[in-house]
Amino acid sequence: MATFRDLLQRKSDASDRSAGDRARHRQLVKEAIKDQLPEILTEEAIIGTSGSKKIKVPINSIKEWRFIYGRPRNGVGQGPGQEPGDQIGSTGDEVEQGKPEEGGNEAGDIVLEVTVDLEELIDLMFEDLGLPFLERKKFHEIEVESESKWEGLREQGIEPRLDLEASFIEKLKRQKILETQLEIALRTNPEEAKRILEELEKMPFPFREEDLRYHRVTTKVKEESNAIIFPIMDVSGSMDQMKRYLAKAFLFMLYRFIKTKYRRVEMAFIAHDTEAKQVSENDFFHLSGSGGTFISSGPLKALELIKTLYPPELWNIYAVHCSDGENYSNDNEPAIKAFQELVKISNLVGFVEIKSDAGWSNIGDKIKGAIKDDHFQLIKIKEKNQVWPRFRDFMNCDKKYRE
């Protein structure tokens, strides 16, 4: 005679078992995304785009590796009315084969992609670069524009005054607190752990009323509200993925930071080897040139664009040159001259060298030696954790705004 047990009476015993494994899996997913950030972010055009853009992230390191068969796929299927030649599937998607021991459910293959908001990836990038938590708030987008200057924050307000930036920070803070609480709860209170885990598992992480922050309104108007940023890239050298990632991170932060200070910000990407031309963001990070370098061509192109499109009377000018430092020696003088001219009419100009090995070139030093202005900076970046401090110091040299 069969026996029956009603486990709903003692629910908490059974349910805590999977909570630990789910939390661990979630942690690994986050780490996987972080590991792939350089790859993901260098592939996507992020600098000019809205933070609500969604990005598909393939999750590689939580694949369960084992020996399996690959392409081409063939096998036996089942379904009435199929004729030779009918298409029943495609090889496109990133799927993982179901394991032999998994149940006979219909969906054998698993799609291994997570869809994430760009803002969440940006936040992971900042975590990756070691930005102090409170500094990150400067970089989150303000979607809403208004004539009034905002001063301070309140917890109540109307929609148009919603400060997404501050609200996002509140949300992040709450998320961090929840994550800490989860760790504790997993050890002491399985019921609670389950509840917290469910809250965290709603991805993208939702806003709550209490997160929202609104601006207090006063009547000041933003003056001088246009900025143009010239990212200039020496594409003659080889930029590996890590260098591209660091360059992109630096430029991204610059863009977002400048955006908090000006009503309207534009970017004009310039790529050069021995010649310079204006390009798209994607090309900026992916082009490679002929091998020879005339550094002067970069700033000269910027000057040309300033003359024709971005007069300094109307535009605040920012420029950042990224290179690995090599230059034809007969171009050194022209390069110094070009930068001198650019510096005269800009708020801030940077010469950034990203190098993984020891040898810094001397052209950077030469140019800095010749241009004494404070708002021209030589920036040397060797690894991830230098990006933020170098950036911060760089922004402090802005002729217009000091931190």
Add this chain to the structure above:
Amino acid sequence: MEEMREYTVQELEDWAKRIEDIAGSFGLDWYPQEFEIVDYEMMLGILAYNGIPSYYPHWSFGKAYERQATLYKYGLTYLPYELVINTDPSIAVLMNENPLPLQILTMAHVYGHNNFFKNNVNFQKGTRAELALEFFRASAERIRSYTADPSIGLKKVEQCLDAAHALKYHSSRIPGNRYVTQEERTKKVRAESPGRDLKVFPLEPEENFLLFMRDHSPRRLEDWQKDIMTIVAESFDYFKPQILTKIMNEGWASYWHHKIIRTLPLSPDLRLAIADFHSRVVRPPENPMMINPYYTGIEIWQGISQKQPERLFHAMRTGSDTSFLRAYLTQELMAEMGFFSYKTEGQAIVVDEVVEEDSWKKLKQLMIRDTGLGSVPVIHILHADYEDARSLYLKHFFDGRNLEQQYTQKTLEYVHYFWGRPIYLETATFKRKAPFIYKFDGKTQTKYRRK
């Protein structure tokens, strides 16, 4: 249909009694059956661990949970109505949310499974139902203790489990085949073929990766690592019979739930509702690239029951999916069930051949190839002292299907984790058929033509 939503545990017990009486009258026997009532959340938790109450912790179970929960959330799957495990006593799970007709169907189905677990040779030879729960409980306890041990800790245990999980599929495909140590083999060969060269190591191509490496690795493996290898290998041994008899087993349970329901005294409303659920379970799959084991199995068993009823129980006792399909899947049944083969053309997957006079045998062969452990490449250890340097030489028995490169290389890293010396894997490709070698030496992955 209102009265069907409310029912008491007592009612379920009454229905179980009626089902047991009828099952008994059909000649079925079973391990004592226990039913546990849960809600869908608990069901997700139980499913993630294949129904075993105390499995050891690992993130892959968290992933399985997420996946199942997502599929369920988007309505892409019904949670399996039935989850019953091969233990003595057997434990089955009923979901609280399910209406009475579904519970009755589920319980009838469960007894079919129980009978199969008790009588099929794969289970009898390959598992000890009365010891299973204790084995898993004790294994989980030991693994937790390694995680809690400050000299080991979570990361190290996880790394070992990740590697062991990858390799567990490579062992004997015949349940009940005991792993034979090299000493035993040497004794046997010495006795039976005195002239043979005994210096070959392993003496014969070895199927069992985990246990062989546990016993012979040149890398000094810690006791806890060896224990984990043993636990993972033995845990997989436990599930192997289920993998090898998926179609037979689901078909058997469906066949008997169908007969039991027909015999049960049911009100017209109940009968109608149950028939509706039944038809949803046994029908061609939503995704035509898969086959439905419930549908395929029940059709074959019904075929046997019509044509050779005296062989019914014998077939259940002695077969596994490959022999079952070989012996009892007829051209007629294949046509009826709409089987077809598919192939890749560029980016598309298209139907290749359907069931016809000149194609059905090939089709059947393909189906048998993919059944059971068919999706696991056959790879043996040929040399454990390759190059006289304790390198490991593996051979993939190429049957026309290519190994997937990235997965292969990542898995070789796991082999290296246990073995510590260079790993070679010989295989071939569909296009060229000439053998080539993957090599991983601990740092670099290479690939080259075999000379």
